[in-house]
Ligand code: ADP
């Protein structure tokens with residue numbers, strides 16, 4: 524299975540991606556996580572990407588496409604993968620289409636005006652990448668590794684608005700792109716986590 528999960532920032536696609544990959548034993552490829560790992564490791568790519576990410580802008584296509592290609596060639600992707608946060612532009616979608624054919628593009632539909640609040644309450648583990656919310660983790664500790672949760676640099680209020688604008692301008696049009704390709708599946712992303720997951724599982728049957 525070669526899947527894409529799409530949705531605005533704060534739509535819950537990272538959470539759903541983790542659930543899908545666990546159940547179907549797919550490689551979970553999050554370009555955001557790969558970029559944050561490069562930043563944490565101090566790589567040249569990480570240095571180039573950080574300013575874009577902190578400003579809520581997209582990292583340039585050539586950098587992200589090269590990163591994605593290298594990741595998809597890893598042996599764990601042979602039996603299937605789920606792309607989370609890629610493609611984000613039409614150029615990225617075209618580049619992907621040249622390497623693989625996508626079986627399904629899951630699109631989490633959301634209320635854009637509720638997303639800023641969701642992102643303000645998001646907390647992430649700086650060590651293992653686990654993502655949750657203030658409400659779900661009132662003790663402020665990572666459920667996976669015990670580390671103290673933090674607010675991602677790009678989840679600050681000022682940056683969130685910019686990310687939503689960038690999403691509308693660059694990424695939202697990909698819904699039509701995959702609809703035209705005949706692989707789009709629309710899911711109501713405003714439901715509870717379990718209900719969203721149940722709809723996704725029904726669509727994958
Ligand atoms: P979210 O889905 O919540 O916006 P991500 O972790 O997917 O969070 O992405 C965080 C940031 O990483 C983006 O705002 C962008 O700067 C960068 N990024 C991730 N994936 C891509 C991509 N495919 N193309 C360009 N930039 C990307």
Ligand code: ZN
Nearest residue numbers: 648651665668
């Ligand atoms: Zn952790």
